[in-house]
Amino acid sequence: MVMAGSALANTCDMVIENGRMLSAELLEAATADIEFRDGTFRVACTDRAIGLLDLVREVQARAALPADLPKVLDARDEYQAPNQFFPNGCHIAEVEIDPENGVVTVARHTAVDDVGTVINPMIVHGQLHGGLAQGIGQVLREHAICDRHSGHIMTASLMDYAMPRPAYMPDFNVGFHPVPSPANPLGAKGCGEGGITCALPALSSAVGDALARAAVPAHIELPITSEKLWWALRGQ
DSSP: OTTHHHHHHHHHHHHHHHHHHHHHHHHTSOGGGEEEETTEEEETTSSOEEEHHHHHHHHHHOSOOOTTSOSSSOOOOOOOOSOOOOOEEEEEEEEEEOTTTOOEEEEEEEEEEEOBSOSOHHHHHHHHHHHHHHHHHHHHTOOOOBOTTTOOBSOOSTTTSOOOOGGGOOOEEEEEOOOOOTTSTTOBOOOTTHHHHHHHHHHHHHHHHHHHHTTOOOOOOSSOOHHHHHHHHTTO
16 A cells, blocks of 8 residues: 555546646636546536546547647556655553463453554454464464474474464454554555564563463463463473
């Protein structure tokens, strides 16, 4: 969205400007008096107007146009971002650990992210939910295990590699605090990495806090599996 979206927005503006100049010629008005809204070019404060597709047909049908006018509405633009403004946010995770078997349950996860202008809320929610699921998997379950002697991957299929399933997911509470980026015309920032970037420290810290409250002085490498927690809770 930052790069391709900005290039698309700029190009659309150029198409509209070409349309304003061409519709001004056809409607016998000054370019400055032409407004574009809802797919229609209109002379301001009048009922004289022409639709976008009708304008294209009229331009194509004309044998000649004044030399200072564009011949088509087509436009082309190249966008280069002068700099980047990165997303940021705050994530809070709450976990529960069963002391009998070391199983971790993610009870709640609340996130507020600044991804700049939110173009499509459904897609952005989906990206954040997917990132949170990746974070839960990386912190609590997913582990690539190699045979110490042969070097072969022992978790070579989803029968052995423990990816998180829907049953392990809490109801994510995701909100936005959009601060538009000044570096691109849409004000967009990235959002694909936000979920997993914040989920890793939030979940790891929540498990560490739970162990500290239970006076368990354990340092556990990721992933924090139930087996590791079971041993840690028993002082090993």
